[in-house]
Amino acid sequence: MRGEYGALTFIYGTVMSSVIALLIALPVSIGVAVFLTEIANTVTKNTVSFLIEILAAIPSIIFGFWGIFVLAPFMRNTVQPFLQSSLGFLPIFSGSAAGFGLLTAGIILAIMITPIITAITRDVLKAIPVSQREAAYALGATKWEAIKMALLNAKSGILGATVLGLGRAVGETMAVTMVIGNKAQIKESLFEPAYSMASVIANEFAEASGGLHVSALIEVGLILFGVTFIINSLARILIYSFTKKTQTR
Numbered sequence: 001m002r003g004e005y006g007a008l009t010f011i012y013g014t015v016m017s018s019v020i021a022l023l024i025a026l027p028v029s030i031g032v033a034v035f036l037t038e039i040a041n042t043v044t045k046n047t048v049s050f051l052i053e054i055l056a057a058i059p060s061i062i063f064g065f066w067g068i069f070v071l072a073p074f075m076r077n078t079v080q081p082f083l084q085s086s087l088g089f090l091p092i093f094s095g096s097a098a099g100f101g102l103l104t105a106g107i108i109l110a111i112m113i114t115p116i117i118t119a120i121t122r123d124v125l126k127a128i129p130v131s132q133r134e135a136a137y138a139l140g141a142t143k144w145e146a147i148k149m150a151l152l153n154a155k156s157g158i159l160g161a162t163v164l165g166l167g168r169a170v171g172e173t174m175a176v177t178m179v180i181g182n183k184a185q186i187k188e189s190l191f192e193p194a195y196s197m198a199s200v201i202a203n204e205f206a207e208a209s210g211g212l213h214v215s216a217l218i219e220v221g222l223i224l225f226g227v228t229f230i231i232n233s234l235a236r237i238l239i240y241s242f243t244k245k246t247q248t249r
Contacts (some may be wrong), residue, residue, distance in 0.1 A: 005216035007223055009184040013194035014224070017176060020106025020184040020190070021113055026162060028110075030151070031118035036118075037145075038147050046249040056115035064178035067108045068103065072099035072179055075107075082189055095189030098181070103190040105180035109172060113165035120164065124157030125150055129210040160238035167231040171224065173198040 032052070036045050076099030076115020087093040128150050136146040151158070182203060197220050208214045 003212070005212065007197070007216075007220050009186055010195050010197045010200050010220055011223065012186050013180065014096070014170055014196040014198070014227075016102050016190075016194065017105040017109055017180065017196060018166055020103065021109030021169045022166055024107065024110035025114045025117055027162070029114050029165075030121055030158065032114075032118045032227055033121035033125055034147055034151070036122050038143070038150070052115045052118055055111070056119070060112065060172060060175040063108055063112055064175040067104060067179040068174060071107065072104055074097045075104050079103075091188040092190050095187065095191040097191055098193070100179055100181040100193055101189075101191045102180065105176045105194070106190075107198045108175050108179055109169045112172065112175065113168050116168055117161045117165040120161035121154070121158050123159070124154045127157070128153055131185065149188060154176055156238055156241060160235045163235035163238065167228055167235060170231060171198060173202050173227045197221075 023187070036048060040048065076097050080097035080099070080103075083093045084097060132153065133146050133150065136149050141149065176196050177199040180196060180199060182195055182199055183193035184195045184200070185192065187194075201221055201224075203218055205214070205217050208217055
């Protein structure tokens with residue numbers, strides 16, 4: 001409204017929501033992938049794998065509606081008051097419990113990128129030769145020690161899966177737009193509303209007035225494209241290097 005434009009608040013919202021999503025999704029995804037490849041029986045493996053594929057196929061707008069009507073009220077009434085009462089001395093858990101904000105957007109993104117990271121990590125763990133597991137057991141390793149060795153051998157592939165999940169989180173639009181609060185500000189609290197690069201483009205481009213406003217949104221889009229391109233290129237390189245290394249063994 002004042003004719004002042006900038007991308008810093010949108011970059012902050014995008015980065016923070018994506019980092020929160022990774023912190024939540026990465027341990028869950030690795031745990032599920034290890035469970036499917038090393039522990040689960042055939043029936044459980046097929047069932048969980050099917051559920052993960054279904055979760056990956058759900059449109060983002062459905063996640064957004066679920067976030068508005070289910071997750072946001074749950075965050076406002078249960079999670080945020082609990083975090084305020086127990087960890088309120090930390091700046092990131094202070095502020096008003098409105099339900100919508102960075103933390104809610106991060107949780108939505110975590111649910112959306114978990115199937116991606118899980119599927120790739122599972123395939124990477126399956127690519128490890130059985131002879132390596134047998135060698136570990138022959139040397140007296142326990143089952144958990146063998147799993148640890150498998151994770152160490154698959155670290156490049158897991159990193160590639162993580163970067164791909166990050167690329168999905170950075171570029172997500174509708175689900176984040178519906179729960180992040182859409183307020184251009186930089187606050188320490190994760191409960192406060194924020195704005196992502198994809199969200200501001202979706203919300204304002206159709207109603208942009210003036211050439212400078214349109215140009216600013218196009219600049220934000222260019223920044224988003226550059227970030228997403230770099231992230232996905234890095235992921236492809238990591239996955240290719242891991243696959244080549246596995247094939248040469």
